[in-house]
Amino acid sequence: MDWQPAPKPAELTESRLLEAILSGHFPPNSSLPGERDLAEQLGVTRPTLREALQRLARDGWLEIQHGKPTRVRDYWREGGLGVLAVLAQTPAAETPDFVTHLLEVRLLLAPAYTRQALEAAPAEIAALLEAYPALPEDPAAFARADWDLHIALTQKAANPIFRFLFNGFHKLALLMGEKYFTYPACRAHSRRFYTNLLACARAGAAFDAEQLTRRVMEESLALWQDVQKENR
Numbered sequence: 001m002d003w004q005p006a007p008k009p010a011e012l013t014e015s016r017l018l019e020a021i022l023s024g025h026f027p028p029n030s031s032l033p034g035e036r037d038l039a040e041q042l043g044v045t046r047p048t049l050r051e052a053l054q055r056l057a058r059d060g061w062l063e064i065q066h067g068k069p070t071r072v073r074d075y076w077r078e079g080g081l082g083v084l085a086v087l088a089q090t091p092a093a094e095t096p097d098f099v100t101h102l103l104e105v106r107l108l109l110a111p112a113y114t115r116q117a118l119e120a121a122p123a124e125i126a127a128l129l130e131a132y133p134a135l136p137e138d139p140a141a142f143a144r145a146d147w148d149l150h151i152a153l154t155q156k157a158a159n160p161i162f163r164f165l166f167n168g169f170h171k172l173a174l175l176m177g178e179k180y181f182t183y184p185a186c187r188a189h190s191r192r193f194y195t196n197l198l199a200c201a202r203a204g205a206a207f208d209a210e211q212l213t214r215r216v217m218e219e220s221l222a223l224w225q226d227v228q229k230e231n232r
Helices: 009-022 035-042 046-058 081-088 098-120 122-129 139-156 160-168 170-180 184-203 206-230
Strands: none
Touching: 009 035, 009 046, 035 046, 098 122, 098 139, 098 160, 098 170, 098 184, 098 206, 122 139, 122 184, 139 160, 139 170, 139 184, 160 170, 184 206
């Protein structure tokens, strides 16, 4: 049996505080109660509370300053990728369409890092894509394969900023990718992209790959918007 380890007290405390923030009990720009009072409310020790607060501060939810009350950040304005991943998994939060926004980001970035990757390592990208025709018709499998491709492209690109950005998107990209690939039309569209990109990689056609990627990213965004309209 695959036993799952029990959550640690600090992890449970972190989850409870996060739930309180997202529910509006501790709204953005409010101050948390003092450490002693908050620890009593949560029924935990102060060291456990401190660990949970530090974790939330690290991920962008809180601002801790010595001698001042702990402030709940305005996470929609000040949050980072860790905040984004949590919001995307929180149905109760009034969240935007993260799939659309991720597709918009890819449209801006993917053509450039795809061209750079095929300039630097076309054979390696081709080797990865050769297995893609065998992808099963499964949204999770497509999401993983799509992530593997884009992270490989950013890793081979000359500009290191691409890979730093995409490393931070891992959890969110898989979650949103599975939503996107729920629709057969989206899977079919990506299959064609993988086939055509493989041909570019085999030919070492970096410029063609850049043009292909830009067109496909534009089509992906339009396709997602269309399927959303149809399913409302």
